[in-house]
Amino acid sequence: MLKVSHLERTYPAQPGGAAVHALKSVSLSVEQGDIFSLLGPSGCGKTTMLQCIAGLETPDAGRIVIGPQTVYSRAERIQVSASERGLGMVFQSYAIWPHMSVAENVAFPLLQRGRNPGREQIAQRVDEALAMVELAGYGNRSATQLSGGQQQRVALARALVHKPRLLLLDEPLSNLDAKLRDTMRIELRQLIKSIGITAVFVTHDQIEAMGISDKVALMRGGEVVQVGKSRDIYLNPHTAFAADFMGSGNLIPCTISDMGGDRAVATTPFGRIRARAAAGLRIGDDAVLVIRPNAPIVDTRPANAQGDAAQITGNVASVTFLGEKIEVQVRLPGGYDLVTTMNTFDAPAEGQEIHLTLPAERCIIVHRDNAAASTVRDAELAGVAA
Numbered sequence: 138m139l140k141v142s143h144l145e146r147t148y149p150a151q152p153g154g155a156a157v158h159a160l161k162s163v164s165l166s167v168e169q170g171d172i173f174s175l176l177g178p179s180g181c182g183k184t185t186m187l188q189c190i191a192g193l194e195t196p197d198a199g200r201i202v203i204g205p206q207t208v209y210s211r212a213e214r215i216q217v218s219a220s221e222r223g224l225g226m227v228f229q230s231y232a233i234w235p236h237m238s239v240a241e242n243v244a245f246p247l248l249q250r251g252r253n254p255g256r257e258q259i260a261q262r263v264d265e266a267l268a269m270v271e272l273a274g275y276g277n278r279s280a281t282q283l284s285g286g287q288q289q290r291v292a293l294a295r296a297l298v299h300k301p302r303l304l305l306l307d308e309p310l311s312n313l314d315a316k317l318r319d320t321m322r323i324e325l326r327q328l329i330k331s332i333g334i335t336a337v338f339v340t341h342d343q344i345e346a347m348g349i350s351d352k353v354a355l356m357r358g359g360e361v362v363q364v365g366k367s368r369d370i371y372l373n374p375h376t377a378f379a380a381d382f383m384g385s386g387n388l389i390p391c392t393i394s395d396m397g398g399d400r401a402v403a404t405t406p407f408g409r410i411r412a413r414a415a416a417g418l419r420i421g422d423d424a425v426l427v428i429r430p431n432a433p434i435v436d437t438r439p440a441n442a443q444g445d446a447a448q449i450t451g452n453v454a455s456v457t458f459l460g461e462k463i464e465v466q467v468r469l470p471g472g473y474d475l476v477t478t479m480n481t482f483d484a485p486a487e488g489q490e491i492h493l494t495l496p497a498e499r500c501i502i503v504h505r506d507n508a509a510a511s512t513v514r515d516a517e518l519a520g521v522a523a
């Protein structure tokens with residue numbers, strides 16, 4: 138439905154500043170009916186990418202194809218205008234006009250297109266769009282008489298009213314409070330899926346991306362570093378950055394001391410651990426062992442490690458209450474603190490001895506990034522490499 142090939146965008150240098158290479162030969166492909174997220178830290182190029190797809194920003198090179206139509210190609214000198222691309226957009230600030238009714242807000246794009254379809258057609262399209270977002274009957278209300286979540290749905294109805302072939306959403310939930318954001322995330326996914334429209338969704342929030350998307354493109358520094366289903370990136374990150382940005386976890390500097398099949402042995406500050414290995418790693422590589430907080434099987438009694446599992450004993454350094462779960466910091470041999478989660482009802486005491494079983498299939502060894510992910514401490518990296 139959407140194919141982006143080798144897209145480039147550099148913002149020219151401003152007085153006193155350097156040029157910014159915001160998109161570096163970015164390619165991606167979005168299937169019909171999918172919700173596809175662009176996820177990454179601030180400044181990685183997500184919005185630039187979305188705006189290039191929308192036609193609001195002109196790339197320097199590359200190609201963008203929407204359905205059967207090439208809407209941008211530097212080589213073929215094609216540049217279809219934003220209004221001719223057949224897209225719907227929802228922005229972070231919903232841009233709902235307070236002096237207009239809900240129906241007038243939703244009708245606005247139909248009147249903007251220079252081809253006023255007539256009062257009856259407009260009323261019908263507005264009613265259809267409001268029904269899609271489950272706001273039938275709200276048309277005459279003033280837009281200011283709506284909750285934050287309802288305003289968000291009006292913005293969605295307005296994006297859908299001219300029956301776009303692709304929906305673009307730029308951080309549409311970030312203005313809502315945390316609880317409403319959780320509800321709206323589920324609601325928005327259900328709405329988009331029930332309409333069946335293909336959507337590209339920009340967010341810097343991994344929980345949002347995981348909850349809403351069929352697929353995620355993880356971006357960093359103007360590049361797409363990994364694409365896949367959220368679960369696949371979470372379980373099989375290629376790099377420390379991907380592991381850190383998609384989920385939380387212990388990122389432990391290690392070297393690879395043995396390999397066989399897709400398993401490897403990581404030499405870590407607290408011993409040798411068997412784990413799955415990302416493609417391309419070799420014996421002797423400096424790498425990062427990823428242990429998600431929910432990966433260890435935690436017991437207060439020693440367990441017999443079986444099969445491919447490592448057994449480590451440590452002491453509880455701290456316990457943090459988080460409601461449904463607790464976070465337990467376990468001090469391991471060598472002074473390394475590993476964060477793990479436990480059921481609130483099983484809370485151990487601080488100082489207590491604790492036993493961790495680490496099944497090899499739950500842990501993965503990944504590539505170190507040039508600029509390592511925030512939680513891998515440079516000093517530690519240097520220590521293990523030495």
Ligand SMILES: Nc1ncnc2c1ncn2[C@@H]1O[C@H](COP(=O)(O)OP(=O)(O)OP(=O)(O)O)[C@@H](O)[C@H]1O
Nearest residue numbers: 148157159177178179180181182183184185186341
């Ligand atoms: N109009 C512009 N002129 C110059 N530089 C820009 C312009 N717009 C964006 N940039 C720069 O391009 C890079 C990518 O910006 P972009 O807005 O695409 O990132 P983003 O991932 O959407 O970030 P955020 O999550 O903070 O919105 C950043 O370094 C940004 O400062």
